[in-house]
Amino acid sequence: MGVNNLVFLENIEWFDETGAELVHRIPEEGSGEIKYGAQLTVRESQAGIFFYKGKAVGAFGAGRHTLKTGNIPILTKLASLPWAMNSPLRAEVYMVNLKVFPNLKWGTRDPVAFKDSELGLIRLRAFGVFNLQVVQPVLLINTMVGTKNMFSTAEIEEYLNRVIVSRFNDYMGQTLDSILNLPAKYDELSEGLSDRLTKDFGHFGIRLTHLYINAITPPPEVQKAIDDRSRMGVFKDMEKLMQMKAAMAMEKASETGEGGGGMGMGTSLGLMMPAMFAQYFAGSRGEARRQPDADGSRCPECQQPVSMDAKFCPHCGHQQVVFDQCAQCGKNLTPNARFCSRCGHAVEEKPKPKSCVKCGTENLEDSVFCNQCGEKL
Numbered sequence: 001m002g003v004n005n006l007v008f009l010e011n012i013e014w015f016d017e018t019g020a021e022l023v024h025r026i027p028e029e030g031s032g033e034i035k036y037g038a039q040l041t042v043r044e045s046q047a048g049i050f051f052y053k054g055k056a057v058g059a060f061g062a063g064r065h066t067l068k069t070g071n072i073p074i075l076t077k078l079a080s081l082p083w084a085m086n087s088p089l090r091a092e093v094y095m096v097n098l099k100v101f102p103n104l105k106w107g108t109r110d111p112v113a114f115k116d117s118e119l120g121l122i123r124l125r126a127f128g129v130f131n132l133q134v135v136q137p138v139l140l141i142n143t144m145v146g147t148k149n150m151f152s153t154a155e156i157e158e159y160l161n162r163v164i165v166s167r168f169n170d171y172m173g174q175t176l177d178s179i180l181n182l183p184a185k186y187d188e189l190s191e192g193l194s195d196r197l198t199k200d201f202g203h204f205g206i207r208l209t210h211l212y213i214n215a216i217t218p219p220p221e222v223q224k225a226i227d228d229r230s231r232m233g234v235f236k237d238m239e240k241l242m243q244m245k246a247a248m249a250m251e252k253a254s255e256t257g258e259g260g261g262g263m264g265m266g267t268s269l270g271l272m273m274p275a276m277f278a279q280y281f282a283g284s285r286g287e288a289r290r291q292p293d294a295d296g297s298r299c300p301e302c303q304q305p306v307s308m309d310a311k312f313c314p315h316c317g318h319q320q321v322v323f324d325q326c327a328q329c330g331k332n333l334t335p336n337a338r339f340c341s342r343c344g345h346a347v348e349e350k351p352k353p354k355s356c357v358k359c360g361t362e363n364l365e366d367s368v369f370c371n372q373c374g375e376k377l
């Protein structure tokens, strides 16, 4: 990247050879000079987002578009100088891939702390897969790029992974006293987690279509302790222990058998959520309720089905492109709103990460339990 980093853009288009890019910035190295009247070509399953002064200000669907002030109305208010024939605009375009991204992996990079009523403070690993689809590309760009300074697909995926792990940790803390009770609580845990993340991802303009917890693994010492304790017979509840052992045995079986899925579990014992549990989660319950029609979308305000190319909801009149959401109450906001019309929260005021009073670790904005030490925040 040179000092003289001027890129003049006349023809803007993007073809994703990898099929794995969620967002792509043009020009790649930052903002460029976009000529008045530049051509923007948006392919099927893409959206072209015009980004100016740290904000997504316009969205373009599939087709060929001529970029000018007239089709980006907010620009008139934001730009101090008129965008005209001989003065290009310093701006960027984000291409957003609107297809479904299947089988993205999530997992704990570092094990999360969990206060277990029977085993003490333990560290758990967990991983699984999820599917996502961007349904509000402007909102995605405004939250990820505009607010969190995340520009690449890798950064965004990394952040979403943090969100999943943090919520997983919260749900473990809230629904479970001991991992020995996990087999009995698994459904409650995965349903709660999925519902919560559906809301979380919605704030980023993303629809979470599936989420699986493939495995929750206590560290080897705990596995050994479970073994030792059972040998000594100190468990209060032998039935729980038998369930736990059964789950572990199933994991062993799945490692040697066809299952496993190459998730890098190694050979250590763990509490695997075998396919039979995952299937249940993917099954009829909840799925039908959450899954919108395959070929349509839903109004972000009233949740009624709306055709993909509608600008306004025929049921409630709400604008279909969401520019921003209230960080406090989640209300969809108009592009230039400074305060939320529902709760009065200042739009500029974004939530701050929560520092743990005990260990000082920064956790996500509204986490409930510290990932590092398991302390309630």
Ligand SMILES: [Zn+2]
Residues within 6 Å of the ligand: 299, 300, 301, 302, 303, 304, 313, 314, 315, 316, 317, 318
């Ligand atoms: Zn509506």
Ligand SMILES: [Zn+2]
Residues within 6 Å of the ligand: 326, 327, 328, 329, 330, 331, 340, 341, 342, 343, 344, 345
């Ligand atoms: Zn609000």
Ligand SMILES: [Zn+2]
Residues within 6 Å of the ligand: 356, 357, 358, 359, 360, 361, 370, 371, 372, 373, 374, 375
């Ligand atoms: Zn902490």
